[in-house]
Amino acid sequence: MVTLLYAVLFAVATIVLFGGLAHKIWVYASAPAPLKIPTTPAPVTRMGVVFRLAREIVLFESLFKANKWIWIFGWLFHAALLLVLLRHLRYFIEPVWSWVVLIQPFGILAGFAMLAGLGGLWARRLLVPRIRYISAPSDHLMLALLVAIGASGLIMKYAIRTDIVAVKAFFLGLVRFELSPLPTDPVLLIHLGLVALLMMIFPFSKLIHGPALLFSPTRNQVDNPREVRHVAPWAAQLAARTKAE
């Protein structure tokens, strides 16, 4: 019963995640940027823009300029999350790729780092009046969700261990559309339930910020308006209409 429930849950969550992401990306891609608005100084070549975006994605360059505390906690959280996700690949592939084996110990450490980063961010949200002012209940709940996922994961690693071999069999089964029984310890079910929830919220909340960054005109535009004429389709229509008149 639990196995079936979670199988359905993860199927739905996966569809919502990727369907939602595809929808959002389509919405962003289909809205034109009618004017050149890169925040300058900006790169003057396409390659330069790739580097600018890469620095934003990998180093959080703008955030670093803005506020060192938010940068430290935010970067720590994201880097740790990446390691944790990569470490979790081992539950979806057989045999496990050697580099995934290699990062296993770091992935475990990253679990703690992730919580530390989240804790720092949450503390700022509660303690800095400016940030408390701009926080909606959903902002706190998002942090709670991530902390709960991280904490339940660590609990399974260090306190109440689950039958990880069975968990892996369950997920490998899911990938092949086969049902393999999922252990029913509560911590595991909480962990997985919250992950599914996170997947479903992702495209429809502020968590979309990662993909959205790639579409941000102030960051992804080349600074070449004098050299290359930039006209959005609706603006071109406007010009055609004036000409006709």
Next chain:
Amino acid sequence: MAKVSDFIVDDGETDPLAIPQLACGAMAHSKPFVAKDKHQAPLGFPGELVENWQEQAIVKMGELLTKYRSLQVYMDCCVKCGACTDKCHYFLGTGDPNNMPVGRQDLMRKVYRRYFTTAGKYVPWLVGAEDLTEEVLDEWYSYYHQCSQCRRCSVYCPFGIDTAEVSMAAREIMDSVGKGQKYANEIIGKVFTIGNNLGLPTKAIRSTLDDLEEEMQEDTGLDIKMPLDEEGAEILLVTPSADLFAEPHIDGLMGYAKVFHEAGVTWTLSSYASEAANFGVFIGSYENMREVSLRIRKAAEDLGVRRIVFGECGHAWRVAYSFLNTLAGPFDFLDQRYPIPQHICEFTNDLIEKGQLRFDKSRNDKYRLTYHDSCNVARASRMGDKPGGQFEIPRAILRAACNHFYEMAPDTIKEATLCCGGGGGLLTDDLTELRIKGAQPRMRAMQEVAREHGVTHLAAICAICKAQFTKALPAFGFKMDAILSVHQMVSNAIVLDGSIQARALDGEKARVTAQQDREK
């Protein structure tokens, strides 16, 4: 009437970027005059708040979300990290949390969430979604006219969220339902009917130019022309109309004329396009911005010029550099060997680099100078062919023309520059309190260099900055004429070939050489 200095509380704080205590609602009363029918109609907006304004505003917002990727992405992707919260000069000057960039954006974001997101429709309390009520519209009118669209926040946002984009959209939505801002909309109307923001008729412009020609002839002994509507000139100079009217702008205009004279190019102003400023950008109206831009194209075609050069004006340079090609291009009838359009600073600096301009820097020795990077030039445009040329080129000109130049604190210049407090369509007397409080960070940065280096004057390349500082400087212990045009410095120090100054200098040189020869 309150004195400007009354708006500033001297609490002994000297750090330009000191973060104030939150003061909720402290600036809720600040609102510009609402546009009347006669200001709205020429721009194609309803004359007063329409009956079903709420419905129409939401429709308009939906339209803008599909027309502007920036708005759609920026409504979605803010994570409320807080990076921008201490970056707006209006927040630093007022402490009002709605003047934090994210606070300002959230005024629209809460409405976006209510009407355009699932969570906002069903669980508004969870995600901070709100109906577009009359109170919210009031908040919008107040706080979206407390953003100078300077883009300082967008430098620091990890996603590049630009509050200027949001405030432009908000103003466009408000205009579309009949709640426009008098100052900006009246001015755009003047451009359509008279050709410039100040409403200067051709005759007045010509007579000013005659006076200036006379002044320069007396000063230099040379016939330096200031042509208007001269067909067949090589260059069309498009400059803010303040350059034809106000101090210190007008001294900059004489600087351009002297540089053109020395370069030996023919040039002209246009009475039809006697305005570089384009307030269409402030109200987020692509259509109005385009209308104003097309005037420049028409003037260039009618006069048969080969090049377009822009005078000193911040947002005008943004519209010219970043948007003109889009709005009124392609400019295939102009000489493609030069940038289209070109900034007067690029023009002057090219000549300096080629060694074609001669300066007597000592003429500016009475000034101990710092330079204010105007926001739109710094963060929304470029000069020259390298990123950051917009910072280096004006400084290169100042260094060529002045002996005493000092930088303000690094976190208040270049891409981190602080707005003058009067940009974005806020340069109006009905917003004086906001303007003075918003100028505080920049003024404190200037006070720092005044203490450390004895700086007395501030140079800028923006008509709005110049007008705003004339008003703000006295509130911070400076003289109102402590603001200068960059080309005013050029005008003071340039030694034109064959001028009185050149003869005096060369005579002096000849005398010294002769003396030395005799001594040998």
